[in-house]
Amino acid sequence: MSELETAPVPRRNMELLLLLLALAVAMGAYYLVGINSDDGPSQEFITQGLFLAGLALVFHVILRIWAKYADPVILPVTVALNGIGLAMIHRIDLARNDDQAFRQILWTGVAMAVACVTLWAIRDHRVLRRFTYIALAVSVLLLLLPLIPKVGVVLNGARIWVHFFGLSFQPGELAKITLAIFFAGYLSSNRELILLAGRKIGPLQLPRARDLGPMVVAWLVSIGVLVVQRDLGSSILFFGLFMVMIYVATARVSWIVIGTLMLVGGGIFAYLTMSHVTRRIDGWLNAFDPDIYHASGGSRQIVEGLFGLANGGLMGTGLGNGSPYMVPLANSDMIVASLGEELGLIGLSAIVLLYLILVSRGMRAALGSRDTFGKLLATGLSFTIGLQCFVVIGGVTRLIPLTGLTTPFMAAGGSSLLSNWIIVALLLLISHNSRRPMLSGVSATAEVATKAPRRSRGLLESLKETKR
Amino acid sequence: MNQAIRNTWIAVMLLFVLSLGALSYVQFLASEDLNDNALNKRQLFREFDLPRGAILVDGKPIAESKPSEGQFKYQRVYTDPELYSHLTGFYSLSNGSTQLESEMNEELTGQSQDQFFDRVINLFSGKANEGASVELTIDGELQKLVYDLIPDGTLGTIIVSEPKTGNILAMASKPSYDTNKLAVHSSSQAAANMKELLKVNGLSPYRNPAIGNLTAPGSTFKIFDMVAALESGKYTADTVLKNPPSVTLPGTKTPLKNFYGGNCAAIPEATFADIVSQSCNTPFVGISEDLGRGPFEDVTERFGFGQQLEIPMRVVPSVFPPDLDPAALGQSVIGERDVRATAMQMNMAAMGIANDGVIMQPNLVKQVIAPDLRVLSESKPKEFSTATSKEVADQVTDLMRGPVKNGTAVRAQVPGLDVAAKTGTSVIPGGQGLVNSWITGFAPADDPQVAVTIVFEKIDFKTGSSLTSPNLKKILEAVFNQ
Numbered sequence: 001m002s003e004l005e006t007a008p009v010p011r012r013n014m015e016l017l018l019l020l021l022a023l024a025v026a027m028g029a030y031y032l033v034g035i036n037s038d039d040g041p042s043q044e045f046i047t048q049g050l051f052l053a054g055l056a057l058v059f060h061v062i063l064r065i066w067a068k069y070a071d072p073v074i075l076p077v078t079v080a081l082n083g084i085g086l087a088m089i090h091r092i093d094l095a096r097n098d099d100q101a102f103r104q105i106l107w108t109g110v111a112m113a114v115a116c117v118t119l120w121a122i123r124d125h126r127v128l129r130r131f132t133y134i135a136l137a138v139s140v141l142l143l144l145l146p147l148i149p150k151v152g153v154v155l156n157g158a159r160i161w162v163h164f165f166g167l168s169f170q171p172g173e174l175a176k177i178t179l180a181i182f183f184a185g186y187l188s189s190n191r192e193l194i195l196l197a198g199r200k201i202g203p204l205q206l207p208r209a210r211d212l213g214p215m216v217v218a219w220l221v222s223i224g225v226l227v228v229q230r231d232l233g234s235s236i237l238f239f240g241l242f243m244v245m246i247y248v249a250t251a252r253v254s255w256i257v258i259g260t261l262m263l264v265g266g267g268i269f270a271y272l273t274m275s276h277v278t279r280r281i282d283g284w285l286n287a288f289d290p291d292i293y294h295a296s297g298g299s300r301q302i303v304e305g306l307f308g309l310a311n312g313g314l315m316g317t318g319l320g321n322g323s324p325y326m327v328p329l330a331n332s333d334m335i336v337a338s339l340g341e342e343l344g345l346i347g348l349s350a351i352v353l354l355y356l357i358l359v360s361r362g363m364r365a366a367l368g369s370r371d372t373f374g375k376l377l378a379t380g381l382s383f384t385i386g387l388q389c390f391v392v393i394g395g396v397t398r399l400i401p402l403t404g405l406t407t408p409f410m411a412a413g414g415s416s417l418l419s420n421w422i423i424v425a426l427l428l429l430i431s432h433n434s435r436r437p438m439l440s441g442v443s444a445t446a447e448v449a450t451k452a453p454r455r456s457r458g459l460l461e462s463l464k465e466t467k468r
Numbered sequence: 469m470n471q472a473i474r475n476t477w478i479a480v481m482l483l484f485v486l487s488l489g490a491l492s493y494v495q496f497l498a499s500e501d502l503n504d505n506a507l508n509k510r511q512l513f514r515e516f517d518l519p520r521g522a523i524l525v526d527g528k529p530i531a532e533s534k535p536s537e538g539q540f541k542y543q544r545v546y547t548d549p550e551l552y553s554h555l556t557g558f559y560s561l562s563n564g565s566t567q568l569e570s571e572m573n574e575e576l577t578g579q580s581q582d583q584f585f586d587r588v589i590n591l592f593s594g595k596a597n598e599g600a601s602v603e604l605t606i607d608g609e610l611q612k613l614v615y616d617l618i619p620d621g622t623l624g625t626i627i628v629s630e631p632k633t634g635n636i637l638a639m640a641s642k643p644s645y646d647t648n649k650l651a652v653h654s655s656s657q658a659a660a661n662m663k664e665l666l667k668v669n670g671l672s673p674y675r676n677p678a679i680g681n682l683t684a685p686g687s688t689f690k691i692f693d694m695v696a697a698l699e700s701g702k703y704t705a706d707t708v709l710k711n712p713p714s715v716t717l718p719g720t721k722t723p724l725k726n727f728y729g730g731n732c733a734a735i736p737e738a739t740f741a742d743i744v745s746q747s748c749n750t751p752f753v754g755i756s757e758d759l760g761r762g763p764f765e766d767v768t769e770r771f772g773f774g775q776q777l778e779i780p781m782r783v784v785p786s787v788f789p790p791d792l793d794p795a796a797l798g799q800s801v802i803g804e805r806d807v808r809a810t811a812m813q814m815n816m817a818a819m820g821i822a823n824d825g826v827i828m829q830p831n832l833v834k835q836v837i838a839p840d841l842r843v844l845s846e847s848k849p850k851e852f853s854t855a856t857s858k859e860v861a862d863q864v865t866d867l868m869r870g871p872v873k874n875g876t877a878v879r880a881q882v883p884g885l886d887v888a889a890k891t892g893t894s895v896i897p898g899g900q901g902l903v904n905s906w907i908t909g910f911a912p913a914d915d916p917q918v919a920v921t922i923v924f925e926k927i928d929f930k931t932g933s934s935l936t937s938p939n940l941k942k943i944l945e946a947v948f949n950q
Contacts, residue, residue: 244476251472293507303507309494310502311510323513345495349488356484363477367470379473383480390483397490 008437011072012064018076019060023053026083029319033091036320044090048105052083055112062116066123067432071365074431077358078409078424082108082417084351085410087319088331088338095325100412107414111421118425125429129373132185139178142171143221146229170415172225172234173406176241176384177422179221183242184376187249191372195250219259223266230276233391233403239263240387245380249372284401301328302395302402305337309397316344331412333404336396352393355408359386365431378430381423512561516540516653521576521599521839523556523568526608529601531556531569536653544569544651550644551615554676555606555832558647562655563662566674568602568832571780575600575836575844582836582844598839605635605834605847613946615640617939623670623925624935625678625811628943631819631910631919633849634828636779641677643668670925679783682808683925686892687747687876688906689803691817692771694744694867696763697755698860705741705867709751712736718757718794724802726750727893731875744867745875747891753798761797765790770855772816772827777852779812779830786813804894814908815921820855821864821888822916827852865913877907879937882944888913889920889940893929905932911944918947 027049034041056079063070086108090101122128128135145162146152153161153168161168187194194208222239225231243259270277276297283292283299287306292298304327311322324330324338331338340348362382369375385408395402406416494502502508517540522529530552536543544559546552557567565573574580576599578587583600610628618624620642628638649661650673665673675681697703713733714725726732732748743751756764768788769775777783786809792800799805812830820827829852836844856864868888871877876891889909896902908921920943924932 244479248469248472248476251469288505288507290507306494306502307505307508307510309491310499310508312495313499314496323510326510326513340491340495345491348491348495352484352488352491356481359480359484360477363473363480366473372469375469375473379476383476386480386483390487393487394490397487397494399486399490 008069008435010064010068012060012068015063015072015075016060018073019056019079022076022080022083023049023056025080026052026087029084029087030090032319033087033094034320036318037091037094044101048086048090048101051105052079052086052108055109059112059116062119063428066119067428069432069436070428071361071431071435073357073361074424074428077354077361078421081351081354081358081409084339085335085407085412088324088335088342088410089412091320091342092325092331092338094320095323100331103414104412104417107417110414111417114418115421115425118422119429122426122429124433125374125377125426126371126433128181128377129185129188132182132189135178135181135185139175139182139221142175142178143225143229145171170413172229172231173415173419174422176234176237177381177419177426179238180241180245180377180380180384183245184373184380187245187376188372191249194246195252219262219266223270227270227274230274231404232270232277232280232401233405236263236391236403237384237387237405241380241384244383245376248376248379280401280403284398287398301334302398304328305334305396306398308334308337308341312341312344312348314345316340316342316347318342332406333392333411334396335407335411336393339410340396351410352389355385355389359383359389361431362427365427365434368434369430370434374430374433378427381426385420385423509561513540515577516542516561518542518577519598520544520559521578521601523552523572523576524601524603524837525552525606525611527603528608530604531559531647533599539653543653544648546647546651548612549647551611551640552606553644553647553673554641554678555604555639556647557676558650558673560650560658561653562658563650563673567676567781568604571778572602572833572836575602580836580844583838586838600839600844601837603834603837604832605637606639606832607637610638610943610946611640614638614943615642615644617935617942618642618924619935622927622931622935623677625681625921625923626939626943627678627811627815627921628947629815629819629830629919630828631822631916632828634819634830634852635834635849636830636832637918639676639678639832643671645671645673676781678811679779679781680810681925682784682787682810683904683906683923684805684807684894684896685803685809685814686894686904686906687749687803688814688817688890688892688908689801689807689809690744690747690752690892691821691864691868691890691908692764692767693752693755693801694864695771695856695860696759696767697740698863699767699856700759700763702758703740703755705739705863707740708737709740709743710736710754711738711743711748712750715750715753715798717753717798720795722795724749724753724798741867741870744890745870745873747871747876749802752801756797756801757794761792764788764797764801767856770853771820772813772853772855773809775853777812777830779832781832783812783830784810786810803892811921811923814906814923815919816852818889818908818910818919818921820853821861821868822910822919823861824858825854825856825861827855868909869913872909877909877937877940879934880907880909880940880944882911882941882948885911885944885948886913887911887940887944888916889937891933891936893932896926899926901928902926903929903932905929905936907936907940909940911948918944920944 030045030049034045086101086104089104093099093101151162153163161170222235225235246255271281279297286292287299287303293300293303308324308327319342322341324341327334327337359382362378366375366378369378388405388408391403391405392407394400406413408420520533522532531546533542534545557569559565559569578599614626625641629636645665650658652658714723717724726749731746773786773788775785789806796805800807816827829850831847833847835846838844865888868890872880872887872889877889880887880889889907892906894904905924905927910916910919920940922936922939924935
């Protein structure tokens with residue numbers, strides 16, 4: 001494993017500077033929405049803007065205390081994305097006489113608070129390795145939750161929501177974190193076995209049948225989500241997550257080949273047998289057919305999204321000047337189309353680049369991480385953000401069929417915000433651990449660092465390692 | 469392992485590149501196609517938030533955009549909607565737009581070529597593009613008069629035009645409808661109102677009967693027969709023709725009779741002038757056999773049959789079927805069988821004869837006026853076609869004086885006014901005795917100021933003839949203040 005040592009510099013001041021820039025962008029967007037509406041800038045601009053700024057600064061201070069070597073770019077980028085998302089949700093509210101932005105800012109507060117608690121409680125991401133199988137159990141529980149009668153509800157054709165205490169929540173969003181923890185834990189423990197055993201056929205090193213077990217489980221989970229919950233997006237996300245993590249663990253292309261074959265097989269099976277998948281695919285291929293456009297559950301959503309994007313063109317109509325509200329789900333699933341319409345190709349590209357930076361910083365943390373678990377977890381989590389962006393943008397632009405995935409940090413919805421902020425907290429932790437100065441007495445190799453964290457929290461884990 | 473992470477990073481970057489590529493394609497390369505897509509209502513939505521120009525008659529708006537509190541910033545409002553519905557058409561979110569609202573859309577929204585520099589200035593000054601107003605050639609009083617002459621419940625159309633300029637002074641039809649009902653913003657309300665209107669017998673809110681309804685022209689078609697006969701040089705007003713009560717169509721056993729009960733029954737022989745006055749049918753079968761189909765195809769084409777015409781709304785081309793056999797030609801030259809004409813076409817026949825054989829392009833738009841009252845464009849009289857020579861036109865004018873003086877159109881006589889006109893009645897096959905009743909003519913015959921065409925569709929003969937010649941008289945009296 002190559003060394004990627006960074007000089008242990010906290011760089012929190014850089015973060016503060018970038019954070020102020022991010023807040024300026026977010027509040028600027030909010031302000032523009034206000035002045036372009038008929039009522040002028042609203043009171044909410046001040047209160048919600050200050051609330052967001054306060055949250056971001058508190059988060060920054062917490063990083064100074066508990067994770068001072070964390071990557072300085074991740075938090076500002078996330079705050080900027082969250083803030084632009086808020087401004088767009090507020091803009092759609094104005095057109096629809098709604099108040100989703102208020103809910104969204106509350107959820108942002110909750111999500112950032114939970115992220116802070118995560119930082120404080122975990123401190124060292126390697127602790128999570130102890131919960132490998134608990135994470136699997138929690139994942140299964142979370143995925144089954146919407147199927148419980150009275151708790152689960154069907155929204156927009158997918159049974160992925162639970163309802164309690166008057167709140168609706170999408171447990172699948174959290175499941176992607178617990179699944180990533182499980183995969184990272186399982187693969188970091190078993191990678192040698194998987195790597196060494198197996199027959200070689202031509203250039204492909206095939207894994208042993210029993211090592212295929214977890215892969216099959218992951219495949220079954222993905223297909224199960226698709227069949228039972230009718231959620232194409234999450235299904236793709238879970239499977240992609242697992243494929244990438246097993247590839248990183250083993251560096252074997254054969255896994256990708258097998259996985260892709262399984263995905264294609266599953267996809268064809270779903271297209272042929274499941275009406276909602278058939279409808280999605282037909283709506284994708286023949287979106288502009290008037291019959292399909294007008295059909296219920298037809299292609300109206302994607303076609304209106306395309307019209308919105310085209311209306312924005314290169315420069316965009318300007319915040320508040322377009323008509324993004326004509327697109328169904330303009331503030332959640334289709335928020336990319338709304339942003340594209342009002343900010344134009346240039347503005348939307350800037351947003352895509354923010355995601356690209358975020359994912360790259362996450363991967364950078366993975367590269368720098370001194371333990372296999374951290375590498376796997378950081379890669380998996382960063383990859384989910386990237387994949388989610390691609391599935392959403394590809395769906396909105398009709399590159400691939402449209403699925404019901406949310407745009408991380410921007411789309412209206414509490415569960416998505418919560419889980420993505422937890423992901424940010426975990427990435428910050430991993431980057432903190434990879435960049436902080438080495439503790440004395442430990443050689444600078446990654447594997448040793450994994451085995452011997454000289455901290456009380458790591459004890460149990462190192463015991464387990466020794467036993468094996 | 470780090471290499472695998474780097475590879476994963478490259479894969480994610482590829483996904484981002486694909487995303488950016490797809491966005492560039494949609495927002496840049498394909499954006500124009502998407503904006504023009506038929507399913508795309510955004511252009512319309514934008515228009516509804518901009519001040520749209522007015523449609524003016526005598527300087528007063530008959531259609532204008534008024535600030536609105538509802539879904540959009542402006543609401544299209546029509547004044548005297550029934551009077552002008554078939555001219556203005558409607559401007560609706562859910563039902564589309566029709567007639568002038570559709571044809572003059574570029575001018576009304578400020579997007580026309582003439583307004584290019586205004587748009588450039590607005591781009592820099594940040595002002596919204598305001599649409600230009602469209603002033604019509606219509607004479608408001610005359611429009612009201614002719615509209616009221618059409619009884620409710622009939623399918624009638626009246627056109628009054630200026631033969632020397634082509635300007636249309638009045639164009640009204642019934643049944644009419646309230647354009648405001650279709651211009652409402654609520655799409656469910658607009659759809660319900662549209663459904664209600666489609667139930668009205670003989671009404672289509674998408675069609676202006678004067679330029680869209682094709683009807684058998686009956687004996688008004690004989691204007692073209694006169695032109696063909698006189699141009700051939702074989703006939704003059706004084707040529708004596710055989711006028712049997714019935715002839716057998718060439719090559720068949722089908723009889724063709726003079727109109728029952730008319731004055732034609734009693735005269736076995738008459739001059740060309742007399743048979744035009746009385747509108748006898750049988751002599752024209754003889755003329756068609758004599759001349760063959762060529763001259764008739766030629767004359768009708770010169771008068772506008774089968775030609776594209778926009779006033780600026782598109783006029784449905786009238787039909788004179790080609791390659792007729794002698795029997796079919798015999799029926800066609802009296803405006804029956806498959807010959808079909810719009811009221812506009814038969815008005816153009818009168819305009820051509822009145823204007824020494826030259827048909828001026830019929831036109832509804834007088835000028836386009838910018839929001840700052842500059843005249844952006846003004847329509848100038850334009851020739852549509854040279855239908856015949858001045859000599860023939862003069863002779864036909866003389867022949868058309870006959871029906872008014874002592875023939876089928878005596879009820880159109882206006883004391884002291886020299887009127888030329890030709891009546892027509894086409895029997896609707898299987899129509900239980902219903903006919904289409906026509907008159908088309910002009911006055912004064914020696915210096916024509918107006919050409920008038922009146923048609924009532926699917927009406928009984930007696931009512932029809934009482935609504936054509938007498939109404940022509942009323943219109944001419946109004947125009948010439950008598």
